[in-house]
Amino acid sequence: MDSFEFNKIAGAFLFSILLLMGVRELTSVMFSPEAANPASYPVEVADSGAPAGGDAGPVADEGPSLATLLASADIGKGEKVAKKCAACHTFDEGGANKVGPNLYGVVGRPVAQAAGFNFSGALQGLGGEWTFDRLDGYLEKPRDYAPGNTMSFAGLRKPNDRANIIAYLNAQGSNVPLPAAE
Numbered sequence: 001m002d003s004f005e006f007n008k009i010a011g012a013f014l015f016s017i018l019l020l021m022g023v024r025e026l027t028s029v030m031f032s033p034e035a036a037n038p039a040s041y042p043v044e045v046a047d048s049g050a051p052a053g054g055d056a057g058p059v060a061d062e063g064p065s066l067a068t069l070l071a072s073a074d075i076g077k078g079e080k081v082a083k084k085c086a087a088c089h090t091f092d093e094g095g096a097n098k099v100g101p102n103l104y105g106v107v108g109r110p111v112a113q114a115a116g117f118n119f120s121g122a123l124q125g126l127g128g129e130w131t132f133d134r135l136d137g138y139l140e141k142p143r144d145y146a147p148g149n150t151m152s153f154a155g156l157r158k159p160n161d162r163a164n165i166i167a168y169l170n171a172q173g174s175n176v177p178l179p180a181a182e
């Protein structure tokens with residue numbers, strides 16, 4: 001081979017080495033600055049519980065607001081959730097009080113005012129009326145929301161279940177306008 005061809009091959013060889021090194025360097029910078037240097041100290045930035053990245057806003061909340069969930073709530077699914085309540089509650093107009101009071105029109109109704117039901121002092125002490133927000137709080141953990149109240153129901157952990165059943169309750173004689181979703 002003549003020297004020109006040798007130079008071409010050597011050049012190509014050198015070039016590919018350079019390329020390899022460059023790619024290595026680049027990927028280590030792009031993907032894992034810490035893994036590339038295992039001896040480096042741990043970076044204690046995202047340990048505060050807040051999501052990493054500064055653009056999350058001042059309040060790192062757990063999910064969509066109740067208003068947002070209500071805007072897309074599913075009354076049919078709420079009716080299914082209501083099966084968990086049916087041992088103790090009726091939902092129809094003029095329905096009987098069972099272990100718990102009849103819930104027809106409960107959204108917007110004064111708290112602890114169902115006709116003919118003997119409410120606990122704890123629930124009577126709340127005052128005011130059942131808003132979407134208050135129902136959301138009560139149904140999440142009845143025991144904590146009104147300590148001493150007699151609804152022995154653990155609560156609905158999933159925000160979506162609560163939004164769906166609140167939409168269902170609202171459709172049973174209340175029809176209070178939904179809060180504006182943000």
Ligand code: HEC
Pocket residue numbers: 081082084085086087088089099100101103106110111112113114118119120121122123130135139148149150151152153156165
């Ligand atoms: C084991 C029986 C039981 C179950 C299950 C139950 N509740 Fe109750 N609920 C009660 C009782 C009892 C009260 C009255 C509490 C008091 O007076 O302290 C009550 C009260 C309420 C009230 C307040 C009514 C008012 O007029 O102020 C609401 C709203 C309510 N329940 C909704 C629900 C929903 C929704 C479910 C299902 C997700 C449910 N409950 C499941 C027994 C039950």
